[in-house]
Amino acid sequence: MSALQLRSALTPEERQQKQKLIVRDSLALLSLFAIVVVLFFITLFLFHSFSVHRQELAQRWRTRGEGALRAGKPIAAIDALRSALAYSPDDENLQIELAEALAAAGRTQEAVAYFNTLLDSRPGSGMINLQLARMASKQGEEAAALEYYQTALDGTWEGDGYIRRREVRLELAQYLIDRKRYDQAKNQLLIAAGNAPDDAGLEITMAALLEKAQDPGNALHLYKKAIQHRPVRIDALLGAGRTTYALGRYLPAKDFLERALNHPEFEKEPAGLQLQYRDMLSDADHILLLYPGPDRSVRDRAERILANRNTAQDRLASCLSTKNVMPPELQALNNQWQQIPATLRRLQLEQDPELEQKIMQLVYQTEEVTSQQCGTPTGNDALLLKIAKAPEAVEQR
Amino acid sequence: MTFPPVQETETAPQRIPTQAQLEKIAPTRDERLFLVLSIFIGVLSGLLVVSFRIAIEWIKILTLGSAPHAGQLRLLFVPAIAGLIVAALVQLAFPAARGSGVNQTKAALYIYNGYISFKTVIGKFITSALAIGSGHSLGPEDPSLQIGAGVASIVARRLNLSRQRLRLFAPIGAAAGLAAAFNAPISAILFVIEEVIGRWSAAVLGSVVLSAISSVVVARWFWGSEPIFRIPTVTLRDPRELIAYAVLGIVGGFAALVFSKALGYLRPRLRAMPKWTQYCQSGLAGLLVGMIGFFGFPQVMGPGYEVIDQAMHGQFAWKLLLVLALLKILATTLSFSSGTPGGMFAPTLFIGAMLGASVGSFEKLFFPHLTGTVGSYALVGMGVLFAGFLRAPLTSVFMVLEVSGNYSIILPVILANMIAYLLSRGLQPVPIFEVFTHQDGLALPSMEEIREESELHLEDALIPVQVPIVKGNQSIANAGEIVAATQAKAFLVSLWDGSWYALTTGELTSFSATLTPETPIEQALPPERLPLLFPDLPLDSALPYFPRWPLLPIMNRATKGTIEGIVTLEDVLQRYHKI
Numbered sequence: 024m025s026a027l028q029l030r031s032a033l034t035p036e037e038r039q040q041k042q043k044l045i046v047r048d049s050l051a052l053l054s055l056f057a058i059v060v061v062l063f064f065i066t067l068f069l070f071h072s073f074s075v076h077r078q079e080l081a082q083r084w085r086t087r088g089e090g091a092l093r094a095g096k097p098i099a100a101i102d103a104l105r106s107a108l109a110y111s112p113d114d115e116n117l118q119i120e121l122a123e124a125l126a127a128a129g130r131t132q133e134a135v136a137y138f139n140t141l142l143d144s145r146p147g148s149g150m151i152n153l154q155l156a157r158m159a160s161k162q163g164e165e166a167a168a169l170e171y172y173q174t175a176l177d178g179t180w181e182g183d184g185y186i187r188r189r190e191v192r193l194e195l196a197q198y199l200i201d202r203k204r205y206d207q208a209k210n211q212l213l214i215a216a217g218n219a220p221d222d223a224g225l226e227i228t229m230a231a232l233l234e235k236a237q238d239p240g241n242a243l244h245l246y247k248k249a250i251q252h253r254p255v256r257i258d259a260l261l262g263a264g265r266t267t268y269a270l271g272r273y274l275p276a277k278d279f280l281e282r283a284l285n286h287p288e289f290e291k292e293p294a295g296l297q298l299q300y301r302d303m304l305s306d307a308d309h310i311l312l313l314y315p316g317p318d319r320s321v322r323d324r325a326e327r328i329l330a331n332r333n334t335a336q337d338r339l340a341s342c343l344s345t346k347n348v349m350p351p352e353l354q355a356l357n358n359q360w361q362q363i364p365a366t367l368r369r370l371q372l373e374q375d376p377e378l379e380q381k382i383m384q385l386v387y388q389t390e391e392v393t394s395q396q397c398g399t400p401t402g403n404d405a406l407l408l409k410i411a412k413a414p415e416a417v418e419q420r
Numbered sequence: 421m422t423f424p425p426v427q428e429t430e431t432a433p434q435r436i437p438t439q440a441q442l443e444k445i446a447p448t449r450d451e452r453l454f455l456v457l458s459i460f461i462g463v464l465s466g467l468l469v470v471s472f473r474i475a476i477e478w479i480k481i482l483t484l485g486s487a488p489h490a491g492q493l494r495l496l497f498v499p500a501i502a503g504l505i506v507a508a509l510v511q512l513a514f515p516a517a518r519g520s521g522v523n524q525t526k527a528a529l530y531i532y533n534g535y536i537s538f539k540t541v542i543g544k545f546i547t548s549a550l551a552i553g554s555g556h557s558l559g560p561e562d563p564s565l566q567i568g569a570g571v572a573s574i575v576a577r578r579l580n581l582s583r584q585r586l587r588l589f590a591p592i593g594a595a596a597g598l599a600a601a602f603n604a605p606i607s608a609i610l611f612v613i614e615e616v617i618g619r620w621s622a623a624v625l626g627s628v629v630l631s632a633i634s635s636v637v638v639a640r641w642f643w644g645s646e647p648i649f650r651i652p653t654v655t656l657r658d659p660r661e662l663i664a665y666a667v668l669g670i671v672g673g674f675a676a677l678v679f680s681k682a683l684g685y686l687r688p689r690l691r692a693m694p695k696w697t698q699y700c701q702s703g704l705a706g707l708l709v710g711m712i713g714f715f716g717f718p719q720v721m722g723p724g725y726e727v728i729d730q731a732m733h734g735q736f737a738w739k740l741l742l743v744l745a746l747l748k749i750l751a752t753t754l755s756f757s758s759g760t761p762g763g764m765f766a767p768t769l770f771i772g773a774m775l776g777a778s779v780g781s782f783e784k785l786f787f788p789h790l791t792g793t794v795g796s797y798a799l800v801g802m803g804v805l806f807a808g809f810l811r812a813p814l815t816s817v818f819m820v821l822e823v824s825g826n827y828s829i830i831l832p833v834i835l836a837n838m839i840a841y842l843l844s845r846g847l848q849p850v851p852i853f854e855v856f857t858h859q860d861g862l863a864l865p866s867m868e869e870i871r872e873e874s875e876l877h878l879e880d881a882l883i884p885v886q887v888p889i890v891k892g893n894q895s896i897a898n899a900g901e902i903v904a905a906t907q908a909k910a911f912l913v914s915l916w917d918g919s920w921y922a923l924t925t926g927e928l929t930s931f932s933a934t935l936t937p938e939t940p941i942e943q944a945l946p947p948e949r950l951p952l953l954f955p956d957l958p959l960d961s962a963l964p965y966f967p968r969w970p971l972l973p974i975m976n977r978a979t980k981g982t983i984e985g986i987v988t989l990e991d992v993l994q995r996y997h998k999i
Contacts, residue, residue, distance in 0.1 A: 044446055045446075048449070048453065051578060051579055055460050055464075055575065055578075056460075059463050059464060062464065062467045062471075066470050066471050066474075069471055069474045069475075070470065070642050073474045073477060076481070080486045083486075102487065102489055103487070105487075106486060106487030109726040110486075112726070112729055113650065125735075132785070133735065133736060133737050136734040136735070136736070136781055136794065138734075139734055139794070140652055140732075140733045140735075140793060140794050140795060141733070143652055144652045144733075
């Protein structure tokens with residue numbers, strides 16, 4: 024103030040006025056500052072209460088939306104999730120759930136548009152690509168679906184990426200199986216199996232898919248791994264029985280099926296399936312009784328071969344009797360049988376392993392050719408035909 | 421629209437000095453207070469705008485529920501009842517709260533010396549919050565602008581600032597209010613310059629920037645730095661997409677025309693109706709808007725930010741987006757024309773976003789090889805309507821850039837906005853704010869005309885040097901001979917230091933009478949010198965000098981001491997007459 028007084032060329036009255044003005048302005052600014060502080064705290068209070076309420080509303084609508092989605096009410100879910108998003112717009116999971124609800128409600132165009140927009144902002148998102156893959160799958164756009172599935176596999180996942188990628192891979196495998204692209208499905212499943220933890224449930228799931236992908240060998244491998252876990256699961260035993268049976272490995276098939284049938288949970292299986300497995304076990308049993316395996320005694324082998332020869336010759340004769348003109352395949356087969364001695368004794372066979380082998384090959388050939396020429400066989404012929412597909416596998420463990 | 425008379429600040433002359441006294445005892449006081457108060461105004465406006473938005477949201481939740489959807493009966497009666505209450509408040513208590521707020525702020529600046537009453541601020545806050553929160557198809561930005569301007573006016577009046585300063589505070593507060601509402605300071609500053617002030621003014625720019633920044637800091641402290649809606653990834657990957665953006669510009673231009681025409685048609689007709697109808701017009705408009713919501717489209721109710729957000733993120737199919745845009749035009753026309761307080765910005769952005777997203781979704785559907793995102797189109801669409809309807813082309817471009825934070829969208833934005841702007845100008849020569857001005861019986865300056873005014877410069881009145889030029893060291897006798905030979909009434913004297921003097925024959929005669937003929941002329945001259953003027957300076961910059969000088973030399977900026985020509989008062993006036 025004194026400096027101002029020294030510099031100014033004002034009258035004493037004006038100086039006094041100036042001092043008063045400075046005091047007045049300072050007070051005005053101070054009161055302005057006080058108003059700002061008070062208003063700030065009022066606004067803060069309002070804002071805080073408003074924010075809390077918004078969070079509550081977001082959670083409330085989210086719960087309703089998710090409930091509706093689970094209950095299969097996608098229309099209600101859309102409204103609820105949209106409301107939730109209005110109060111929590113940055114929640115990615117909510118956005119994805121909304122898009123899912125749109126898709127579930129059949130509003131495919133909106134859902135695709137929504138997912139595409141989400142994808143634009145997060146092009147590497149595994150979840151969004153997976154959803155787009157599902158949508159493309161529903162719309163029959165196979166190429167797009169496969170591309171989205173692959174991007175989903177290569178994409179980013181939050182937290183449980185390892186598990187989610189495996190799930191996507193299994194889903195992709197199922198999609199490929201549905202389209203009979205078995206080799207591609209098998210590749211995906213083998214990758215998934217190679218990276219999967221030793222978990223019985225997971226092994227059974229992947230094995231079942233491998234079975235569908237027409238790869239019983241790898242499926243059996245996984246079923247066997249699942250059987251190692253205790254308690255042994257019925258579906259692992261049934262799967263192992265099924266796959267060994269499909270591979271023509273009737274000896275282990277019999278073991279697995281017997282264990283399965285003795286499993287306490289077998290009775291819980293549907294009656295049709297129970298009957299099917301019992302038939303499989305019965306067939307495996309009979310096949311093992313027919314099959315002249317190398318582990319049998321020489322006498323037993325010779326007796327089985329003689330019996331099989333008779334079955335095959337009867338089948339050929341029966342087949343020939345139905346034909347007016349003998350087809351060349353049957354003619355050739357008949358000629359081959361002519362070269363085998365008509366009367367064979369057990370001892371003769373026991374001493375000639377080469378003849379044993381020759382007869383059994385002719386038996387298998389007869390069953391195969393007659394099944395083509397004269398229809399599906401029954402009884403022992405049917406069992407011999409099964410053996411014919413992979414004779415060496417019958418007793419393979 | 422009625423405004424209270426301007427009140428002079430000298431209510432207690434004994435205690436508060438008059439402006440003349442203030443000028444004497446504290447000549448720099450206004451200038452210093454101006455900047456400090458700009459910050460205070462920014463902070464206060466920011467806080468008020470945050471509270472305003474919270475109030476709107478609370479009212480919305482309390483009246484329409486947390487998730488309004490079609491078929492709810494409350495959608496029908498809430499906007500109608502709120503409309504009746506708002507209309508009563510406006511008619512009985514807050515007549516100046518009517519309308520958007522932009523023209524009212526301009527009126528405060530140009531007509532009422534920056535005066536906006538405290539009552540108006542309170543009224544605008546309450547009535548707009550009630551109307552917007554209850555579902556009227558209006559936005560909070562323009563009211564925020566007026567609230568900011570009102571805060572500035574109140575603060576400036578309390579500090580007893582000069583009338584000139586008081587006027588300037590209105591745009592400062594307006595920028596603060598708009599910046600806080602938009603969370604975008606650059607757009608707010610540009611809008612105030614484009615639409616309120618009309619031209620760049622160095623006197624006010626610094627304070628406008630300060631207040632806008634202060635208010636945005638406050639708003640962001642509460643809302644965060646994110647824009648009002650989430651901005652998706654914005655890209656332009658394929659130049660062929662510019663065709664689609666051009667189409668969007670055309671669509672936006674026509675939509676702006678439809679919107680303007682609808683408002684221009686309905687608003688004056690409703691205003692011309694008997695006085696008693698003013699009490700129920702808002703209620704009726706609310707009922708009609710509520711019906712749109714009730715029968716399937718609640719998205720058009722209120723400002724619709726969350727719907728803009730949803731559209732940007734591809735949540736709607738293109739047909740629905742188009743329907744929403746058309747219904748929003750209808751709903752906003754009804755709400756605004758009925759005199760319900762509330763702004764046009766949010767509806768404009770809504771319509772633009774819907775149209776943009778519609779074009780974008782259409783493109784995605786039918787031209788999937790083009791990779792532009794729906795969000796990009798929605799964003800550009802907002803700018804398009806802003807340029808076409810509000811006729812603020814510069815703000816429209818910067819608004820999109822600012823809210824998207826992405827420079828790569830500049831090409832589509834400029835292209836589409838300019839197409840919409842030019843189309844709208846061609847089809848509707850009078851901008852919408854001017855239409856409202858005329859309807860309200862005011863004569864505010866046209867910002868578009870001000871922007872495009874071609875200013876005259878000195879070069880426009882310049883004539884070649886036809887008067888003698890003498891050196892300062894030449895004698896009086898010599899100069900006299902030269903002047904006598906040319907019969908000029910005045911001539912230029914070039915002095916040794918590069919300065920000039922315009923000497924009249926009268927002065928020369930008096931020198932001859934009092935000094936010897938050999939005296940160098942520079943010794944006879946008084947100390948004052950001719951001003952230094954250049955051809956590019958405004959023509960009126962010469963006017964203050966003519967009472968003293970008979971002619972003024974116009975100098976070349978590149979070559980010191982070189983005269984481009986001269987101007988006389990007669991030349992300047994003649995040039996003005998030619999306009």
